[in-house]
Amino acid sequence: MxxxxxxxxxxxxxxxxxxxxxxxxxxxxxxxxxxxxxxxxxxxxxxxxxxxxxxxxxxxxxxxxxxxxxxxxxxxxxxxxxxxxxxxxxxxxxxxxxxxxxxxxxxxxxxxVCALGFNRRHDPQFAALKQGIVDGRIGQLETLAITSRDPSPPPAEYVAASGGLFRDMTIHDFDMARWLLDEPIHFVHAEGSCLVDPAIGEAGDIDTAVITLTTASGRLCQITNSRRAVYGYDQRIEAFGSLGMLQAQNETDTRVRFTGEAGQVEEKPQLFFLERYARAYQHELDNFYTSWRDGTAPMAGADDGLQALRLAEAAERSLREGRRISMSDID
Ligand SMILES: NC(=O)c1ccc[n+]([C@@H]2O[C@H](COP(=O)([O-])OP(=O)(O)OC[C@H]3O[C@@H](n4cnc5c(N)ncnc54)[C@H](O)[C@@H]3O)[C@@H](O)[C@H]2O)c1
The missing domain is CATH 3.40.50.720 (NAD(P)-binding Rossmann-like Domain)
Structure with missing residues (x-):
């Protein structure tokens, strides 16, 4: 290619x-x-x-x-x-x-062939969690908890042009939710605040959010976002079901743990997306290549982009109107 x-x-x-x-x-x-x-x-x-x-x-x-x-x-x-x-x-x-x-x-x-850069689908941790769900390891999936926090807030001028937290940041989490739940989402309820950086509030955005998604069969997903986590890039997913739980944890540069008189210290999560998702970007590119070579559908395509954006629109409307939004009301 x-x-x-x-x-x-x-x-x-x-x-x-x-x-x-x-x-x-x-x-x-x-x-x-x-x-x-x-x-x-x-x-x-x-x-x-x-x-x-x-x-x-x-x-x-x-x-x-x-x-x-x-x-x-x-x-x-x-x-x-x-x-x-x-x-x-x-x-x-x-x-x-x-x-x-x-x-x-x-x-x-x-x-x-059109692939969309939802790189998290290609992250080995999240891909293994997905496979565990598909293989039935946790029986019927009931709840999903997606934690997604950036290490530090972007500059206010970035925020002003970003389309807002839901379109800029949560969009990845909406895609993960769709991919892992694997059934239509019927309702979206979002709460949001500006707790990290007043400049983000002045730019008309929020920096902290909790969003609840309800699927057609009543499965629940909670997404937690923050623009600041002092310990690094916090990217974890927990899937809970009738037979158990799957957890994808943060990645660290090494697995070395220090133990001393005062206790134990492990490394912080990797700093940001460039580090955490380095392998995901490689797998994403390879998936694009094989789709082109073999004429197969890429892991994430243009319609996935549209559907994630619809969820972002619903979240924004929910926050603005202070109520849960039915996806049937989002064109
Ligand atoms: N999937 C992910 O993990 C991920 C991570 C970061 C950014 N992104 C997305 O990637 C895009 C770029 O983000 P970034 O952080 O690299 O931004 P950036 O500002 O660092 O880079 C954008 C580049 O685009 C160039 N550019 C602007 N207008 C152009 C034009 N008309 N033609 C050609 N080049 C043009 C700019 O000169 C700049 O070099 C954004 O859409 C962002 O949402 C995705």
């Missing part, structure tokens, strides 16, 4: 390194609005900087990875589909449902 990367920022750098490390993928070029960033990243991996136009026009390029800023995703996704190129697009497709649906309509009329 000859794969071009659009976006040479934080996550673009991770993807470039992952592409460079994949035995069957060549980094065909890097494009970024900010040319020096594209040049530096391309050079680092023995590739070249390209304009977005030349990527879409180049028949030798099979696929595109979109890792540029969020407002660019829907346009690039549509252009990739029209050019007949497979596409791995970072989440979200867009921050609103109408624009997301438009992109899905273009994909429907120009079918290409």
């Amino acid at each position: 000859r794969l071009a990367l659009i976006g040479a920022g934080r996550i673009g750098k991770v993807h470039a390194a992952t592409i460079a490390g994949h035995p069957d993928i060549t980094l065909a070029g890097v494009s970024d609005f900010h040319l020096p960033s594209a040049q530096a990243l391309a050079e680092l991996h023995g590739s070249k900087a390209l304009s977005a136009e030349s990527i879409f026009d180049d028949d030798s390029i099979d696929a595109i990875l979109i890792a540029s800023s969020t407002p660019t995703h829907a346009d690039y996704l549509e252009r990739a589909a029209r050019a007949g190129k497979a596409v791995l697009c970072e989440k979200p497709i867009a921050l609103d449902l109408p624009r997301t649906r438009e992109a899905l309509t273009v994909l429907a009329s120009h079918p290409v």
Whole structure:
């Protein structure tokens, strides 16, 4: 696969390194609005900087990875589909449902392999938890608890353009909930506060949230979010069922534990997503590659992006209106 990367920022750098490390993928070029960033990243991996136009026009390029800023995703996704190129697009497709649906309509009329960057599905811990549920190890799944806390809050200017906590951060947890519950979610009830950084409140957002999801059969899922955890990136999931419980814990750099007179100390969780999900990004890319090679559906696709965004919309409405929202009221 000859794969071009659009976006040479934080996550673009991770993807470039992952592409460079994949035995069957060549980094065909890097494009970024900010040319020096594209040049530096391309050079680092023995590739070249390209304009977005030349990527879409180049028949030798099979696929595109979109890792540029969020407002660019829907346009690039549509252009990739029209050019007949497979596409791995970072989440979200867009921050609103109408624009997301438009992109899905273009994909429907120009079918290409389209994977969405819900990287947590590819995390070995969460994948093993999912397999445990599928294998029936905990019998009937009854409740799911998803804990997702960032180590520290982003700058207020990031918050202002992010679409809000539910669309920016909880979107990953909504996708995990959908994937693990594996049945339609009927109700969403969200509570949220600004407890971490007043600047986030001034930007019109929240930094702390608890969201309850209820499925068609009455299964319950609780998502807990915070923009700050002093001990690192807190990413845990607990699935409880009729025959037991599965827990996916945080990852640490090493498993070394210190024991002394005062007690025992283990390492803190890994710092943030770049560390915690390094393997997930590799598996995500490989899943995209095999989908393209074999014509199979990727683990997460454009419709998963739409459905997670619908849950984010419901959560926002729930918070605003102070009541639980039926998903049948979200278009
Ligand atoms: N799945 C994940 O774990 C994950 C993690 C971080 C970010 N993301 C997503 O990835 C995207 C990028 O996030 P980031 O943190 O890397 O942001 P960033 O600001 O570090 O990088 C974005 C890059 O896009 C470039 N850019 C802006 N407009 C462009 C355009 N029109 N054409 C080409 N390049 C353009 C910018 O110059 C910048 O280099 C966001 O949509 C974000 O939601 C996903």
